[in-house]
Amino acid sequence: MEDVSDPPFRAVCKANGADLMYTEFISSEGLIRDAAKSKKKLDVFDYERPIGIQLFGSDVDTMGECARISTEAGPDLIDINYGCPVKQVACRGAGAALLRDIPKMVDMTAAVVRNTPLPVTVKTRLGWDDTTKNVVEVAERLQDVGIEALTVHGRTRVQMYKGDADWRLIAKIKENPRIRIPIFGNGDIDSPQKALEYKNRYGVDGVMIGRASIGYPWIFREVKHYVATGELLAPPTVEERVAMCRMHFEKSLEWKGQRAGIFEMRRHYAQYFRGLEGAKQWRTRLVDAEQPEIIREILEEIIAAEPVMVG
Numbered sequence: 001m002e003d004v005s006d007p008p009f010r011a012v013c014k015a016n017g018a019d020l021m022y023t024e025f026i027s028s029e030g031l032i033r034d035a036a037k038s039k040k041k042l043d044v045f046d047y048e049r050p051i052g053i054q055l056f057g058s059d060v061d062t063m064g065e066c067a068r069i070s071t072e073a074g075p076d077l078i079d080i081n082y083g084c085p086v087k088q089v090a091c092r093g094a095g096a097a098l099l100r101d102i103p104k105m106v107d108m109t110a111a112v113v114r115n116t117p118l119p120v121t122v123k124t125r126l127g128w129d130d131t132t133k134n135v136v137e138v139a140e141r142l143q144d145v146g147i148e149a150l151t152v153h154g155r156t157r158v159q160m161y162k163g164d165a166d167w168r169l170i171a172k173i174k175e176n177p178r179i180r181i182p183i184f185g186n187g188d189i190d191s192p193q194k195a196l197e198y199k200n201r202y203g204v205d206g207v208m209i210g211r212a213s214i215g216y217p218w219i220f221r222e223v224k225h226y227v228a229t230g231e232l233l234a235p236p237t238v239e240e241r242v243a244m245c246r247m248h249f250e251k252s253l254e255w256k257g258q259r260a261g262i263f264e265m266r267r268h269y270a271q272y273f274r275g276l277e278g279a280k281q282w283r284t285r286l287v288d289a290e291q292p293e294i295i296r297e298i299l300e301e302i303i304a305a306e307p308v309m310v311g
Ligand SMILES: Cc1cc2nc3c(=O)[nH]c(=O)nc-3n(C[C@H](O)[C@H](O)[C@H](O)COP(=O)(O)O)c2cc1C
Pocket: 001, 002, 003, 004, 023, 024, 025, 054, 081, 083, 123, 153, 186, 187, 188, 189, 208, 209, 210, 211, 212
């Protein structure tokens, strides 16, 4: 997820059992221009394996070249984003825009597959709009040019994030006897019960979780525990919340440096302490703090205050 799934965020997800993670999507145009922001996103670490680098772009040759550049960064797989709905991406011929031009999507995918020895996976949506839900065809065509797994978010581009994700077409892909690659379902999974229910109901090989993991990386261990035992794990304690937030913070400092590390961590505090007595006040103090030592002290204070869950 853009501006979310950077290495510090991925570290806390991995610590809680995420099986497979991806980088934020990386602009192929940025990479080819050698833009520092795009290149930094290629950083992957051994502790996060298996890890995929996700690329997006509108030009077939540039995407092919970027598959080569990304392979040198040492990920376990390369993923192509054909799902991003935002204007700046989809209206420039990238992301979900490729759902309107299947021949080009097929060429682009083939170019990426040709330019890397790594497995290539794809993330997409149901189609562009309600009248063009073509993902069943897309799955087959992309499998034919060599992708090794497909993840489908159960909304169209036009829907953006509105309404409920509809997984029925994702089930249709699985029902196609020609499909032999793993199919992952995505959209609105926010509890262990829903993860298992959707996996079984729609027959997918796995589920991908996005928003529910933001500030709540425990979702991964909760889902895995529930799938394995049928039992719900107790929610994280205050100590666990603080420890995870602290790990995220320290990794942010390490990877981004002090200034950006402190600044970019601010968007995560509200989620880590959501539902905790006094959460608003803790968050305000953490967001106002400008020195790592002060942030560490506030985190210690939270534990010492022994706040209870109120929401
Ligand atoms: C802030 C944000 C950034 C996202 N960035 C990406 C991205 O870079 N690549 C991608 O494939 N999907 C991205 N997505 C979409 C999610 O991966 C996912 O498909 C979508 O949120 C639905 O799943 P969820 O209900 O589990 O969140 C992003 C979503 C959000 C909310």
